[in-house]
Amino acid sequence: MSDAAMPQAQTFHDLYRDHRGWLEGWLRRRMGSACDAADLSQDTFLRLLASSQRIADLQEPRAYLLTVGKRLLSNFYQRRSLEQAYLNALASLPEDCVPSPEQRWLLLETLQALDELLNGLPQAVRRAFLWSQLEGLTYQQIAERLNVSERTIKRYMAQAYEHCLMVEL
Template identity: 65%
Template sequence: MTDAVHPLQPGLDAFYREHSSWLESWLRRRLGNAWDAADLSQETFLRVLLGPQGQALEALREPRAYLATVGKRLMLNHHRRRQLEQAYLDALATLPQELIPSPEQRWMLLQTLQALDELLDGLAGGVRRAFLWAQLEGLGYAQIAERLQVSERTVKRYMAQAYAHCLMADL
């Protein structure tokens, strides 16, 4: 059995060899952690390969600037996931022992929270908060309007935006 060669492999191989050490060092300086930097470096190259520039790596005028942009976005997502995980762990710490979920349940809940966070990424802060308060806390539009200090009509518009965003992400 022969290994199938991806049509981008020769260009990607040279691109990776030329820039991987630089990118990993760049990420390590920002993260202060070699393991996370290595993971994010690999994920950056994977995103580049699967993204629109994966077809024309040699056409990139500033490959390191492009890698830094993709890496920075992944780093921000990494920090957001860590903050979300810490908030979840802090909330668990306040629960009585008998209500603390099992490790498997905690993992599944954390994965769900991270998926929800990714799904809502890109929504304006007010839209995101309105949607989360309605879905997770069961607040009505009047209560959300009061919290956000906006009109109920604005909350309805926010909710429509959030639902449309979720529907489009599902496609």
Template identity: 70%
Template structure:
């Protein structure tokens, strides 16, 4: 191992040792349970490890960790909300067409991947894209639902397609 790699590893170890318990306790208070807090705490340090910013560049470690932790917490809540909406929708289905647990898992993973892919798009753009692609709704009806012009819907769709293409690169 080179001296630079050793120094990087040592600074990450110091950051983890000095701030892990604090971060995990903060996350536990936000989440109300230790297990999810432990997972998000580890995910936070993995983000730090894979970040383009070096640990030595972090001037305010707790503020930095808190920012990363809050972002992960928001993602966690969004995922949980999506899972709940999916489970609620499944309960509305007749028993004979309810997917198996394996199918549910695959569908939920797909929904989460789609949600992550569309993350960052304005709500109207997301809705237009999802109505068009998942429900087959035409631009005229989307325009009526969103109370915008068809031309705006076309711009929304172009924006969504461009976003998806750029995210795939």
């Protein structure tokens, strides 16, 4: 390890030692699960370690950790909601159509990746894009569902495609 990296590593160690318990407790109170709180706490510190943020420059480390922790908590509940919706849809399928556990895992991972990819788009744009791509609806059909013009749907679709391309870069 280089001399420059050594203080950064020590600072991270100190930050982790001083604030992990506090962050984990905060998450546990909100989640009701010590295991999930421990996982999100670890993820929070991993995000900090992987970021370009210099730990030594943090003026308010707890505020920073809380911000990252809140984002991860929000993502956690969003992912759980998506998973529950998927499981509910599976429960309504006839038994011979239910995918294998491996297929279900792959489908859930794909749904989560798609949800993350479309995160940040306005709700109407997301709906238009998903109806077009997943249900095969025409722009006219989508326009009718959203009670907007077909031209607006074209604009929505362009916005969604641009967003997907920018996220991939």
